[in-house]
Amino acid sequence: MSDNNKYVLPAGSTANGKFDTYITPEKAGWEFSSLRIAQLNQGETMTYETGDEEILVLPLVGRVDVESGEKKYSLAGRDSVFTAVTDYIYIPRQTTLTLTATKSGRFALPGAKATKDLPIRYCPASEVNSGIRGAGVCSRQVNNYALGNDVETSHLLVTEVLTPGGNWSSYPPHKHDEHSAEERILEEIYYFELRPGGPGRATDGFGLQRVYSSPGKNIDVCTEVRSGDTVVVPYGYHGPSVAAPGHDMYYLNVMAGPAEDSVWMMTDDPVHTWQRQAWEGDDVDPRLPFMPLTKEKL
Numbered sequence: 001m002s003d004n005n006k007y008v009l010p011a012g013s014t015a016n017g018k019f020d021t022y023i024t025p026e027k028a029g030w031e032f033s034s035l036r037i038a039q040l041n042q043g044e045t046m047t048y049e050t051g052d053e054e055i056l057v058l059p060l061v062g063r064v065d066v067e068s069g070e071k072k073y074s075l076a077g078r079d080s081v082f083t084a085v086t087d088y089i090y091i092p093r094q095t096t097l098t099l100t101a102t103k104s105g106r107f108a109l110p111g112a113k114a115t116k117d118l119p120i121r122y123c124p125a126s127e128v129n130s131g132i133r134g135a136g137v138c139s140r141q142v143n144n145y146a147l148g149n150d151v152e153t154s155h156l157l158v159t160e161v162l163t164p165g166g167n168w169s170s171y172p173p174h175k176h177d178e179h180s181a182e183e184r185i186l187e188e189i190y191y192f193e194l195r196p197g198g199p200g201r202a203t204d205g206f207g208l209q210r211v212y213s214s215p216g217k218n219i220d221v222c223t224e225v226r227s228g229d230t231v232v233v234p235y236g237y238h239g240p241s242v243a244a245p246g247h248d249m250y251y252l253n254v255m256a257g258p259a260e261d262s263v264w265m266m267t268d269d270p271v272h273t274w275q276r277q278a279w280e281g282d283d284v285d286p287r288l289p290f291m292p293l294t295k296e297k298l
Contacts, residue, residue, distance in 0.1 A: 004223050007211065011228025018046050020106075021230060023189060025113065028232045032155055032256035033187040034111040035230070040064070040101035048109070050095045054118070054154050055111040056145060057089045057097070060193070060252075062105010068097040073122050077105060081250045082162065082195055084291050085128040085143050090121040090151055108191070112156035112256030123151055130294040133169075136282035138275065140169040141289050146262075147255075153262050157186065157255040163243045164287040165197065165205075170239030172272035175214045176257075176265065177235035184265045185257040188233040190241070192225045197246035205247025211238045214269075237269045248290075 009023065016022035021037040028034075034053060037060070038046060057066050059077035066073045066089055078084040091097055093114040099107060129144040145151065146158040163169040176186040194205030209231050211221035219236040243249035255264065268276070 001220065002222070003220050007219070007221050007232050007234075008223045009230040009232065011226065014230070020228065021191065023230060023232065028187065028189070028234070030187045030234055032113045032258070033189055033254050035189050035191060035252070035254050036109040036111070037191070038099065038107050038109070040099065040105065040107065042101050042104045045098060045100045047096065047098045050091055050093050050097070050111070052093050052113055053111040054093050054114040054156050055091050055109045056156070056158055057091060057099065058108040058110060058145060058158070059086045059088070060106045060108055062101055062107065063103040064105065064107050065100045065102055066097055067100070068095055068120060071120065074102070077103065081160065081193060082248060082290055085125045085130060085294070087125045088123050088145055090118070090123065090146070090153065092118045092120065095120070108252060110156065110158045110252065110254040112154070112254070114154035114156075115260065116154045118152055118154065121151065126294060127151065128294055132284055132288055132293070134171070135279040135284050137167050137285070138169070138171050138279050139164065139167055139285035139288055141293075147264055155256040155260065155262065157262065157264055158253070160250065160252045161241070162290045163241065163249040164285050165243050165247045165249070166245040167285060168240040168242050169249070170241040172275045173210070173212070173237040173239035173269040174266040175235070175237045175269070177214055177217055179259060182265060183267050184259050184261075184263060186255040186264070187257060188238070189254040190231040190233065191252040191254075192229050193227045193250040194243070195248040195250070205249070206244050207247070207249045208240075208242040210240060211236050213237070
């Protein structure tokens, strides 16, 4: 029996005030990971309190000023998630901040329950750990904002993946739902955007997302995804994320769990892990990278 109704959150279904995506740990049915995305017109302002969560302020599109106390940071942002990485800010728990859009846009606040206090940190785009993963039809670009770089967090991991139309990512299927020497428990959010394609590039894009059971943890999600849709993954093998031909796919991953070492550790579905060796001789998709890399290979 499908679990789509429980774990697939269509675009707009969680809207709350200026947030068109508003996913709290309570909404997702877990303890740590959250995601809020605010839509702000140029000159529009909003105030936000982090409470017991740490967050990033991560522009998807547009520019924004961020003020907290007497400190003010101007984020240059970007024109599209498909054309550039962005600068961003780490904000700790128990912090009040004000966002003012200096160019209309959408601004993600990926978050996680925090258990230690860290300072506010501005992060230039040059600190994004970016590279290519996979090869052939499994080629994709990965941009790490709080994962495998120098940004210290309490529990929060944040990355974004860009997949050319027709390619597969989050593949081979993998899981991170137990604590071991090879794995960490991480609740994961997938937030999707699809680049329009077709004549005049005006046709809405779509993709597919799969989540299925791991040992002792039953889940069954197989869904079409479009821009603004979110899939929450509490456990189980997840992948592939498939971009329909002609429609490049973007997704923002937010992960967090009880471990305080802030590392991404996973294990493949043993039925499919041979795929990693199968693509070793393939060339990387020539459509990649979407934007300049800050690291040659991940």
